[in-house]
Amino acid sequence: MNKNINSFEEYKIEYEKSIKNPEEFWEELANNFTWKKKWGKVLSWDFSKPEIKWFEGGKLNIIENCLDRHLETRGEQTAIKWIANNPNEQSRSLSYKELHAEVCKFANVLKNNGAKKGDRICLYMPMVPELAIAVLACARIGAIHSVVFAGFSAKSLSDRINDADCNILITADGGFRGAKITPLKDISDEAMQSTPSIKKCIVFERTKSKISMQIGRDIWWHKEIIKANSDFPAEIMDSEDPLFILYTSGSTGKPKGILHTTAGYMVYAEYSFRNVFQYKEGDVYWCTADIGWITGHSYIVYGPLLAGATTLMFEGVPTYPDAGRFWKIVEENKVNIFYTAPTAIRALEAKGMEFVNPYDLSSLKVLGTVGEPINEDAWRWYDKEIGKENCPIVDTWWQTETGGIMISNLAGITPSKPTFATLPLPGIQPCLVDEKGKEMEGNNVEGRLCIKFPWPSMARTIYGDHQRFKNTYFTAFENKYFTGDGCLRDENGMYRITGRVDDVLIVSGHNLGTAEIESAMDEHENVCETAIVGYPHPIKGNGVYAYIICHNQPEDEERLRKEINDLVTKNVGPIAKADKIQFVSGLPKTRSGKIMRRILRKIAAGESDNLGDISTLLDPSVVDEIKTFVQ
Numbered sequence: 001m002n003k004n005i006n007s008f009e010e011y012k013i014e015y016e017k018s019i020k021n022p023e024e025f026w027e028e029l030a031n032n033f034t035w036k037k038k039w040g041k042v043l044s045w046d047f048s049k050p051e052i053k054w055f056e057g058g059k060l061n062i063i064e065n066c067l068d069r070h071l072e073t074r075g076e077q078t079a080i081k082w083i084a085n086n087p088n089e090q091s092r093s094l095s096y097k098e099l100h101a102e103v104c105k106f107a108n109v110l111k112n113n114g115a116k117k118g119d120r121i122c123l124y125m126p127m128v129p130e131l132a133i134a135v136l137a138c139a140r141i142g143a144i145h146s147v148v149f150a151g152f153s154a155k156s157l158s159d160r161i162n163d164a165d166c167n168i169l170i171t172a173d174g175g176f177r178g179a180k181i182t183p184l185k186d187i188s189d190e191a192m193q194s195t196p197s198i199k200k201c202i203v204f205e206r207t208k209s210k211i212s213m214q215i216g217r218d219i220w221w222h223k224e225i226i227k228a229n230s231d232f233p234a235e236i237m238d239s240e241d242p243l244f245i246l247y248t249s250g251s252t253g254k255p256k257g258i259l260h261t262t263a264g265y266m267v268y269a270e271y272s273f274r275n276v277f278q279y280k281e282g283d284v285y286w287c288t289a290d291i292g293w294i295t296g297h298s299y300i301v302y303g304p305l306l307a308g309a310t311t312l313m314f315e316g317v318p319t320y321p322d323a324g325r326f327w328k329i330v331e332e333n334k335v336n337i338f339y340t341a342p343t344a345i346r347a348l349e350a351k352g353m354e355f356v357n358p359y360d361l362s363s364l365k366v367l368g369t370v371g372e373p374i375n376e377d378a379w380r381w382y383d384k385e386i387g388k389e390n391c392p393i394v395d396t397w398w399q400t401e402t403g404g405i406m407i408s409n410l411a412g413i414t415p416s417k418p419t420f421a422t423l424p425l426p427g428i429q430p431c432l433v434d435e436k437g438k439e440m441e442g443n444n445v446e447g448r449l450c451i452k453f454p455w456p457s458m459a460r461t462i463y464g465d466h467q468r469f470k471n472t473y474f475t476a477f478e479n480k481y482f483t484g485d486g487c488l489r490d491e492n493g494m495y496r497i498t499g500r501v502d503d504v505l506i507v508s509g510h511n512l513g514t515a516e517i518e519s520a521m522d523e524h525e526n527v528c529e530t531a532i533v534g535y536p537h538p539i540k541g542n543g544v545y546a547y548i549i550c551h552n553q554p555e556d557e558e559r560l561r562k563e564i565n566d567l568v569t570k571n572v573g574p575i576a577k578a579d580k581i582q583f584v585s586g587l588p589k590t591r592s593g594k595i596m597r598r599i600l601r602k603i604a605a606g607e608s609d610n611l612g613d614i615s616t617l618l619d620p621s622v623v624d625e626i627k628t629f630v631q
């Protein structure tokens with residue numbers, strides 16, 4: 001295994017080297033993997049197109065690097081340990097050898113059902129080991145996986161399947177989450193009414209729910225897998241062949257299919273995993289994310305397996321059967337590294353110490369957070385009550401588009417500071433720019449966060465829409481990747497993310513596009529116009545606040561609120577439901593017709609005394625009306 005960065009001094013040296021000679025730096029790391037053929041050029045790039053290529057000409061398969069190359073040295077070691085939603089259900093462990101065999105078998109199932117290199121395969125599954133197995137099997141045959149989070153609606157699922165033109169859907173009869181069962185196959189059936197490209201639907205049996213199977217199209221996982229051979233030579237891929245698509249919300253209603261490629265993603269996922277968490281041989285690592293999000297891709301599946309770690313996978317939710325579940329799992333599995341989201345920390349803090357105290361958390365060495373800014377209160381609670389002031393907390397800033405952690409302290413090695421993601425990883429060159437696009441030099445500055453040099457795991461395009469990729473990330477500031485986040489750099493050069501500066505809302509750590517929610521609400525026959533903003537929410541980070549103009553004065557406001565939220569559940573998913581809906585007769589607009597969200601945000605946050613200049617509004621009187629509303 002590779003050596004981790006060992007001290008702050010070493011970090012500084014490695015960082016320097018990565019900036020002065022990026023190609024040499026990444027080439028050295030890439031040399032530690034298994035290649036069928038070495039690359040020619042390490043990097044070629046042009047942000048104006050944009051075109052980014054790493055390790056061009058190299059041939060490999062990422063799954064050989066995740067599994068096959070570990071078989072000799074750690075074949076019997078647990079690769080994935082799975083914990084069921086129901087605490088009384090037996091957990092499952094798959095050694096590297098077993099996981100390898102299962103992945104090969106399922107690769108054969110895919111092949112037997114017509115899948116081949118380059119196909120897009122959609123996964124809509126609960127958090128069971130078979131989700132990881134399916135992901136890895138896709139990559140082994142060279143198909144591009146597109147995992148859709150199992151909380152999304154039928155409409156969101158069919159939109160994503162159609163956008164990527166997937167030919168296979170892998171799902172389950174249902175999924176357990178807390179006390180609920182999600183009817184995944186029923187939802188899939190509804191989605192498949194409008195997805196002509198799907199030829200096969202492979203169904204994993206999990207809940208034994210009553211479902212219907214369409215002859216010729218739908219097949220059972222367990223019936224296929226017993227016929228399959230456990231030998232499957234990995235498809236040989238080019239470094240720049242696509243590995244996966246993962247959808248993320250944007251500032252228009254249509255989600256963006258972020259596309260990642262093979263070799264660069266592999267090198268960066270492994271490197272960042274090892275160094276940020278300071279993973280040591282034998283550590284038990286647990287990331288509580290869902291594989292439906294990028295965190296699950298990079299830091300439940302690929303990063304840990306590439307590094308030969310034991311990765312825990314949990315099917316359930318933090319509060320089931322009670323708010324002590326996470327800590328019970330930590331105790332029972334002697335978890336050493338624990339990675340979760342600020343929203344979960346806040347939710348568990350609110351439940352009280354009676355759910356923490358019964359458990360022995362002394363196995364913990366490193367704690368991590370991801371997905372949104374962590375407020376200082378939550379940070380202190382996490383540090384004191386979970387880490388017992390004995391575990392460094394890594395606050396990891398990154399994005400679906402960046403593929404891996406970009407700005408973070410390295411656990412116990414580089415300094416931490418509450419609410420700060422702190423310093424960039426080696427190879428990452430962040431900068432802050434002002435509204436005119438001018439780079440802000442020096443410390444104690446605040447601006448928009450950009451990255452000015454390519455890194456191996458950066459997204460290469462938006463599937464099927466390269467122009468949108470360019471417009472979204474590479475046109476705001478010349479020759480820079482724009483993250484969409486605001487950020488400040490303190491007197492020591494440490495970075496603190498202040499939040500999104502575009503129309504993306506982060507709710508409980510999930511990206512939601514305001515436009516997506518607005519267009520779902522607009523479907524209601526009595527809804528004329530909608531404006532969505534976020535407002536500070538004690539648990540979710542941001543709550544969803546909807547201002548709605550109706551065609552006709554609603555007779556029963558509560559009923560209308562429910563109907564509108566039902567539409568959001570149906571079109572986007574329950575995570576996007578509005579926490580507050582205010583009916584208004586007008587919205588604050590500029591003379592050119594643009595909604596002034598800044599004003600709506602202030603009002604939603606209860607700061608209506610401090611609205612700033614509203615003289616540019618077409619009709620400033622609407623603001624007075626909106627302000628008087630109390631829910």
Ligand code: WTA
Binds near residue numbers: 294397399400401483
């Ligand atoms: C936010 C999640 C502050 C940020 C990996 C980013 C954070 C968006 C942090 C990406 C953090 C993520 N501190 N903000 N440590 N991590 N964010 O694509 O606004 O789901 O742009 O990727 O989450 O969300 P995504």
